[in-house]
Amino acid sequence: MTRPDDRLLAQLRKHYLFADLSDAQMAELRPHLDVRAFDAGETLFDQGDEAASFFMLHRGTIKLFRVSAGGQEKIMRLIQAGQSFAESVMFMGEPRYPVNAQGLKGGQLVSISASAYLRVMQASFASCRTVMARMTERIQSHWDEIEALTLQNTQYRIVHYLLGLVPTNEAASADLSLPTRKGVIASHLGVTPETFSRVLRLLQEDDVIRMQGAQVHIPNVAALRRYSA
Amino acid sequence: MTRPDDRLLAQLRKHYLFADLSDAQMAELRPHLDVRAFDAGETLFDQGDEAASFFMLHRGTIKLFRVSAGGQEKIMRLIQAGQSFAESVMFMGEPRYPVNAQGLKGGQLVSISASAYLRVMQASFASCRTVMARMTERIQSHWDEIEALTLQNTQYRIVHYLLGLVPTNEAASADLSLPTRKGVIASHLGVTPETFSRVLRLLQEDDVIRMQGAQVHIPNVAALRRYSA
Numbered sequence: 001m002t003r004p005d006d007r008l009l010a011q012l013r014k015h016y017l018f019a020d021l022s023d024a025q026m027a028e029l030r031p032h033l034d035v036r037a038f039d040a041g042e043t044l045f046d047q048g049d050e051a052a053s054f055f056m057l058h059r060g061t062i063k064l065f066r067v068s069a070g071g072q073e074k075i076m077r078l079i080q081a082g083q084s085f086a087e088s089v090m091f092m093g094e095p096r097y098p099v100n101a102q103g104l105k106g107g108q109l110v111s112i113s114a115s116a117y118l119r120v121m122q123a124s125f126a127s128c129r130t131v132m133a134r135m136t137e138r139i140q141s142h143w144d145e146i147e148a149l150t151l152q153n154t155q156y157r158i159v160h161y162l163l164g165l166v167p168t169n170e171a172a173s174a175d176l177s178l179p180t181r182k183g184v185i186a187s188h189l190g191v192t193p194e195t196f197s198r199v200l201r202l203l204q205e206d207d208v209i210r211m212q213g214a215q216v217h218i219p220n221v222a223a224l225r226r227y228s229a
Numbered sequence: 230m231t232r233p234d235d236r237l238l239a240q241l242r243k244h245y246l247f248a249d250l251s252d253a254q255m256a257e258l259r260p261h262l263d264v265r266a267f268d269a270g271e272t273l274f275d276q277g278d279e280a281a282s283f284f285m286l287h288r289g290t291i292k293l294f295r296v297s298a299g300g301q302e303k304i305m306r307l308i309q310a311g312q313s314f315a316e317s318v319m320f321m322g323e324p325r326y327p328v329n330a331q332g333l334k335g336g337q338l339v340s341i342s343a344s345a346y347l348r349v350m351q352a353s354f355a356s357c358r359t360v361m362a363r364m365t366e367r368i369q370s371h372w373d374e375i376e377a378l379t380l381q382n383t384q385y386r387i388v389h390y391l392l393g394l395v396p397t398n399e400a401a402s403a404d405l406s407l408p409t410r411k412g413v414i415a416s417h418l419g420v421t422p423e424t425f426s427r428v429l430r431l432l433q434e435d436d437v438i439r440m441q442g443a444q445v446h447i448p449n450v451a452a453l454r455r456y457s458a
Contacts, residue, residue, distance in 0.1 A: 077373070088369065091362030118358070128357045129347070133320030135364035140317060142371035144306070149378040156382065160389060 002035040004110055012056055012110060015084060016134035017117070021127065025120050032116035037108050038062075044101040044109075051097045053111040054086040060107015064099040078104065090114035151199070152228075157189045158199045159228040162209065166221055174221050178214040203227075231264040233339055241285055241339060244313060245363035246346070250356065254349050261345035266337050267291075273330040273338075280326045282340040283315040289336015293328040307333065319343035380428070381457075386418045387428045388457040391438065395450055403450050407443040432456075 004012065009026070012018050012033075018026070034053075038044060038060065047066060062079040076099050079085050089097060121128050166174040178185060186196035203209045208224045210217040218224050233241065238255070241247050241262075247255070263282075267273060267289065276295060291308040305328050308314050318326060350357050395403040407414060415425035432438045437453045439446040447453050 077369070088362055088365040091358050091365055093358065093362075121357070121361075122354045125351045125354075125357070128350070128354070128361070129320050129322065132350075132357070132361060132364065133317055133322075135361065135368060136317040136320055139364060139367050139371065140306070142368065142375065146371065146374055146378065149375065149382065153378065153382045153385065156386065 003030060004033050004035050008035060008058065008110065011058060015056060015082070016138060017084060017087060017131060019134060020130040021120065025124070025127065028120055029112070029116055032113035034111045035108065036111065037106070038103040039106045040103050042103045042106075044103065045097050047097055047100045049097050050095060051086060051089045052114060054084060054090050054114055054117070055101075056084050056110045056112065057081050058108045058110060060103060060109075061105040062101055062107075062109070063104045064101050066099055081107070090118065151195075154189075154191045154195050155199050155202070156228045157191065158196065159203070159224060161185065161189055162216060162218070163221070163225060165216075166218065171221060174218040176216050176218070178216065232259060233262050233264050237264060237287065237339065240287060244285060244311070245367065246313060246316060246360060248363060249359040250349065254353070254356065257349055258341070258345055261342035263340045264337065265340065266335070267332040268335045269332050271332045271335075273332065274326050276326055276329045278326050279324060280315060280318045281343060283313060283319050283343055283346070284330075285313050285339045285341065286310050287337045287339060289332060289338075290334040291330055291336075291338070292333045293330050295328055310336070319347065380424075383418075383420045383424050384428050384431070385457045386420065387425065388432070388453060390414065390418055391445065391447070392450070392454060394445075395447065400450060403447045405445050405447070407445065 009030075013021070013026070021029070035058075040060075044055075044062065057079050059081050061081075062085070063075050064077045064079065064085065065073050065075045067073055077085070085101070086097060121131070162176070165176045165179070167176070182196060182200075183193050186193045189196070191199075200209070200211065203224075204211060206227070207219070208227050210219065238259075242250070242255070250258070264287075269289075273284075273291065286308050288310050290310075291314070292304050293306045293308065293314065294302050294304045296302055306314070314330070315326060350360070391405070394405045394408070396405070411425060411429075412422050415422045418425070420428075429438070429440065432453075433440060435456070436448070437456050439448065
């Protein structure tokens with residue numbers, strides 16, 4: 001077993017599962033941390049192995065996968081540096097890993113004894129509560145990110161639809177008419193009418209388009225092109 | 230105070246903060262739940278109010294917002310039916326709401342006493358652990374969703390870039406040459422070279438394009454168009 005050095009420990013404390021632990025709690029955990037290197041292709045655990053630890057990836061990439069009855073490999077998740085994995089197994093109290101883990105790009109990880117981490121949590125409701133606060137914050141920031149990505153995606157579709165209606169590519173500005181009702185265009189682009197209207201409103205607020213009924217004026221075609229790049 | 234009926238209670242138990250509570254724990258919480266209706270425009274709490282409760286939205290839409298020194302309203306989050314809000318404030322142990330909450334579309338919500346919920350958690354480490362498991366699962370499924378959305382977004386850009394290179398719109402199939410190096414195209418589309426290559430590989434695996442060096446054959450232009458719709 002190799003204990004993590006101070007630099008690695010500092011790295012670990014950036015993760016939400018460790019960020020708010022006291023020095024005393026970290027000292028209690030330290031004997032239950034193990035640093036190991038792995039190579040590309042190396043098996044870290046097999047599906048069905050006893051889930052005694054969870055992991056923090058420090059360097060490299062790890063794939064979590066299952067193998068179908070037909071022998072086909074299905075990748076469930078790629079773990080990147082800074083990410084943890086198998087901690088849900090720990091919280092679930094499941095005794096066995098539900099997937100296989102293998103190095104995809106060689107690197108280094110820290111394994112953390114699940115029972116040692118749970119002992120620290122059980123001894124301090126304040127710590128449980130703080131970890132739950134961090135988790136809740138992450139869930140909310142992910143919600144925001146998913147919403148932003150969906151909007152960005154939709155915006156890209158709508159901007160490129162409008163650009164496709166511009167008569168020539170060379171014109172600095174352009175005037176065009178929507179060829180059909182907004183609801184039909186929205187459906188064609190695979191977005192809801194509400195989102196379609198919302199994006200058109202945002203584009204007008206940012207003055208990259210101006211609208212009057214079905215008439216669209218694009219004051220600067222290049223600017224609109226850059227807008228959703 | 231209006232207590233939630235059984236139907237509303239069943240609804241509540243679909244949320245991860247309540248899903249795994251025992252009947253005894255729910256019975257303990259019940260006197261600390263309050264159902265209330267609200268109208269569009271109605272203030273539910275102001276920034277700085279004592280954060281004694283968190284909320285589960287049953288119907289309607291709520292906006293969480295801040296007001297700048299200049300009087301400008303900034304929407305922080307829109308809450309939809311089925312979502313909770315202000316629970317991070319509870320876990321953080323912050324005594325005051327960091328935002329204003331106002332009805333955007335009238336509806337109904339359940340307020341839950343933060344101290345009552347925390348008492349239930351504090352009394353049972355098993356419940357804490359299960360809530361943490363649920364939270365971890367959500368964080369991971371959000372990761373997956375973010376990755377899928379990012380890929381979808383990128384795929385859309387790349388497919389539409391390729392479609393833009395098709396000589397005429399009417400042709401059933403098409404042959405084209407990438408006009409410049411892949412790295413340059415990737416950068417133009419705002420994606421990393423790795424993602425660009427990954428998407429081209431996926432498109433080839435699904436046989437909507439075939440590639441040989443910089444030569445791209447599109448066996449069915451309409452199918453490629455549908456592919457990323």
